[in-house]
Amino acid sequence: MTARIFIDGEAGTTGLQIRERLAMRRDIELLSIPEDSRKDPAARKDYLNQADVAVLCLPDAAAKESVALVENDTTRIIDASSAHRVADGWAYGFAEMDADQADIIAAAMRVANPGCWPQGLIAAVRPLIAGGLLPADFPVTVNGISGYSGGGKGMIADYDAKGASANMFAPYALSFNHKHLPEMTEYGLLDSAPLFTPAVGNYYKGMLTVVPLNLARLDKVPTGEQIHAALADHFTAAHGGFVDVAPLDGIERSDDLDPQALNDTNRLRLHVFANDARAQAAIIAVYDNLGKGASGAAVQNLNLMLGVDQTTSLAA
Numbered sequence: 001m002t003a004r005i006f007i008d009g010e011a012g013t014t015g016l017q018i019r020e021r022l023a024m025r026r027d028i029e030l031l032s033i034p035e036d037s038r039k040d041p042a043a044r045k046d047y048l049n050q051a052d053v054a055v056l057c058l059p060d061a062a063a064k065e066s067v068a069l070v071e072n073d074t075t076r077i078i079d080a081s082s083a084h085r086v087a088d089g090w091a092y093g094f095a096e097m098d099a100d101q102a103d104i105i106a107a108a109m110r111v112a113n114p115g116c117w118p119q120g121l122i123a124a125v126r127p128l129i130a131g132g133l134l135p136a137d138f139p140v141t142v143n144g145i146s147g148y149s150g151g152g153k154g155m156i157a158d159y160d161a162k163g164a165s166a167n168m169f170a171p172y173a174l175s176f177n178h179k180h181l182p183e184m185t186e187y188g189l190l191d192s193a194p195l196f197t198p199a200v201g202n203y204y205k206g207m208l209t210v211v212p213l214n215l216a217r218l219d220k221v222p223t224g225e226q227i228h229a230a231l232a233d234h235f236t237a238a239h240g241g242f243v244d245v246a247p248l249d250g251i252e253r254s255d256d257l258d259p260q261a262l263n264d265t266n267r268l269r270l271h272v273f274a275n276d277a278r279a280q281a282a283i284i285a286v287y288d289n290l291g292k293g294a295s296g297a298a299v300q301n302l303n304l305m306l307g308v309d310q311t312t313s314l315a316a
Contacts (some may be wrong), residue, residue: 002026002027003029003063004051005051007055008047008048013294014290014295018055025312028258033047035044041069048075049070050067051075053302053305054066054076054078056081058081063080077109078093079229082115083112085115086182089110091108091112092112092187093113093297094114095295114183114187115292116146120285121140121184121188121209124285125283126234129190130234133230141211142198142210145201145259146293148258149205168276172199173196203260206258206289207287212281213280218279225274229247232245240294240314242314246272248272248274254271256269257271265314265315266314266315266316296314300314
């Protein structure tokens with residue numbers, strides 16, 4: 001049976017990427033609203049209620065409006081905005097988050113696609129807190145860099161116009177009130193929000209997050225091997241997913257730690273570095289902010305909801 005899919009907001013960066021990944025699928029019928037009707041609530045309502053699955057690639061307020069326009073009990077929704085990521089009744093769309101998360105997504109009527117930044121943080125700390133290696137009140141910090149495509153059409157146009165003169169490393173969210181903090185806190189299993197200092201680089205896509213761990217004040221200090229093993233065991237249990245853990249290497253630097261290394265894939269790779277004598281470690285995640293960080297995750301969630309292999313249409 002062919003599933004009818006409507007991408008509400010298909011002209012945006014994420015919507016275009018999702019449509020591109022689905023374009024050749026024979027198990028899907030893409031419903032496309034005429035350009036002059038994209039902001040017409042009546043037209044959007046009609047398409048939303050025709051769809052088997054609606055994928056919302058919209059600002060938060062518009063996403064909430066779209067959900068309210070669905071009047072049947074059959075249209076399932078994937079929301080790529082941040083409007084419903086910690087809302088009751090919505091499954092969180094990070095399929096590898098727990099061993100059973102893919103099954104939860106597959107059965108859900110409402111799925112909140114995760115933000116790009118939170119996935120690196122959640123992948124790094126959730127297994128350690130769940131496994132008892134870190135306490136939930138551990139003072140977590142996270143920093144990193146993302147390509148400018150993560151800022152949407154406005155930022156893309158700005159960076160394209162400036163070219164080589166654009167800022168190579170531009171920290172932001174310096175009010176420490178980023179919209180991703182609630183999902184980082186909830187799904188990272190943290191008692192309080194992390195200290196989050198992201199940055200934008202002068203390149204199109206790809207991201208890298210760093211979670212440094214100052215472990216000396218813990219009653220029981222985990223070793224680098226224990227941290228690595230906990231992450232490896234956690235993601236091995238998430239069968240068929242896209243998250244893997246690189247071998248534990250005692251190195252000073254690596255060319256693999258390139259925010260663009262996994263571009264055009266749906267993979268997220270974790271690297272663990274540690275100095276046990278200093279009781280210090282760092283977990284670094286590399287992934288594509290437009291892949292696993294956005295449209296790739298949405299297609300993975302759609303595949304799960306349709307009951308097909310979650311890797312369909314996605315490059316590993």
